[in-house]
Amino acid sequence: MLGSSSSSHQHKNNKDLDSPQPPPPRSIAMRQLLTAAQLISQSDLSAANHLISILSSNSSAYGDSSERLVHSFTKALSLRLHYHHKIFLNVSPLKSFMKPPSYNINIYNDQYDSVLQSSYLSLNKITPFIRFGQFTANQAILEVIDYQQNIHIIDFDIMLGVQWPPLMQAISNHHPPPTLRITAIGTNLNTLRRTGDRLSKFARSLGLKFSFYPLLLPNTNNETLTVDHLINHLSDVLLLPNETLAVNCDFYLHRHLNNRDKLCLLLRKIKSMKPRVVTLSEQEAYHNNPIFLSRFMEAMKYYTAVFESLEATLPPNSRERIEVEQVWFGKVIADIVAEEGDCRKERHERFRSWEVMMVSAGFRKVPLSGYALSQARLLLRLHYPCEGYNLEVIDDSFFLGWGNQSLFSVSSWR
Template identity: 25%
Template sequence: MPFTETLAPHLLADMNNKNQVHRTRPWPGLFPAGPKTTFTSFGDANCMEQLLVHCANAIESNDATLAQQILWVLNNTAPPDGDSNQRLTCGFLRALIARAARNGSCKMLAAVAASNYDIALLHETHRFSVIELASFVDLTPWHRFGFTAANAAILEAVEGYSVIHIVDLSSTHCMQIPTLIDAIASRSLEAPPPIVKLTVAWVAEEDGHVPPPPPLLDDVSYEELGRKLVNFAMSRNVTLKFQVVHSSYREGYSTLIEHLRVQNFYKDNCEALVINCHMTLHYISEETQLTTLLHDPNPSGNNPYPHFEPSALVSPRTMFLKALRSLDPTIVVLVDEDADFTSNDLVDRLRSAFNYLWIPYDTVDTFLPKGSKQRQWYEADVCWKIENVIAHEGAQRIERVEPKSRWVQRMRSAGFRGFGFGEEAVSEVKSMLDEHAAGWGLKKEEEDHLVLTWKGHNVVFATAWLPT
């Protein structure tokens, strides 16, 4: 049966549904006029979203015929080298084909799609040198916003301490640390700067059921990275002690927690403990499970989560935050993307991701030219995220971003209270944003939390917390 008789009535019903939530931002038409297609009445972002939703439902129900009809339309309206909206849709199209390859009778559909459609199913993520990654991070406020806000809060919280122990849980491989060291040195011109201890969690690439999320470093060990940081700190007259703990989000950083608990036992009143969480905590599973299934007893026989019974039903994220609270840190900074990819329903995840991940595609046009290598690296990283959200389930689906409101609730329940960002932090963030495109903005919300925006839409939030 032709497309207009099978799929179009469903789309029209969805688009006319009064309860349908429509996008508030303008999108250009994606179905081109002319002899190639007659579907110009569906040429907007709501239609693209509905096409993807119907394709997802067809794949889940093993309706290969309907799925192939929708894939044909999407392939003809969303080329991988098109405008930002088309590239976004193409990213989801590739992810749905990857999911079809794992799903029943639609495996044949995936093979047909890969061979007949102009779609590269494999998007290899780039491996950065340290210098490349530092330059890459500086291109956009996506990470710099969190760096700037976190550094300001940390400097205020550790004022007067002679030793600052920073535990860096970051997706950017310590790229925030040089700016923090530089700020510490600048504030210590009239007195000897404090000693800085830096602990990072190293996640082995073969650890877990899925490759680590981008960005990836190219043949640089964390030990070598530590030596570079120590030398940089020395050039700024700051003593830096660097250590790596082999731990991972898959086991809820339990090895790291146990390591910190032993170290924290000897901590005196002159040492500040800073926990810096930059876009990594959403990789910890949010699903409530038996703790005995998640955490095997460690070799020492100690329980890294002493506040929970071994067979307790509890979220690993809750366990981790409670464990952090037991360490009595001086400050905890939590920076992450303000979206929700946690639903177990594929369509809900697809809608949520589609209505958030248009932002990186839209912003990249403002700072990277079409066809540049950096742009290819940038969009390959976004495609990795899309595929993980859409094509994977269970332990392989690690992109489980939660909105700020839910993290605020988690932090309060774990025994933390908000530590507001002052005017100095706001001023520094605004100065940083002035270096980028005009679409970026800043919001200060309840308890003085900061939110990075793009054209008025929430992108990344920054929060700081003290033990209650």
């Protein structure tokens, strides 16, 4: 699908590229996109900038899946060019990342936080990606706690807390219902408070004894500092001897892979807390390659499948689809492609890498049950009845994919 052409060829044809042209066929656009990435990797920034301007003119956030993909990756390459220009000033390119023109909101202000949360809710609604991980994790938690009378869940990056109402509903049906305590980790105190208020209100409606404890982390771009703070803050978490502890890591730990030793310390810290279960959901991709061009090609392959899945399930004019593609995935793509060093946070690695780290930290895998598998299949059949999605069980863990591309993994550990 991806090809390349030389930079000298691009220089010879700059005059032709300047003239108005119809949108290129998908294969040509993909090759041009890869060529632009190659030019950047060779530090031929002038030629790259020229080709990126052509791609910007010919791609659209509102076309078919390939046009939308080219549009998102072209924006990300443009940001990487900005990085090259600002590298000596130590300026992160994502600080100038802008959403589609209709929003015109800078990524790092409070208003964008609200839009990002909206895109997360849309992602949860229109794709099985989030629900697949959360429903499977909930079932794993339910099976190992076995309706103990006191349940404590530590949730890394709880965000809006959409994972927990189904679990709360399930445990409230037990007589007598257990007590539930959630320690919620996040970097935005207002979001944590609103999430706690919503979950507390829902618990009251169920007659469930519930308490919510926010664990606020520093909002910093220094990822190593964040891991250190996280380990220190976990030491302050109250662990009661009569509680059953579950730890939920939902698309979170990959952000700390810039320092694998620190991440291993964090995993050992979690193990020392003696949880009954640790649930781990991650993207099944290798976006942590230090070589830019290899990372770019891996991301292209991965998000081609993601964008094709969205096209197969939603109409072109779906506002939620555009929001998810350009805001949620657009931000992730921009981080993978444009950022380097500690500024880059989206450092996905495949399940085998996580398996090695978990085992080295002292964890052993807990097989996901046949009932959890039935639930995951039911989720896909009822809510996302599209033939392109597939579910595989490999080494007692679940993998969700589109076509031949595996996209997400869920596993359970103790």
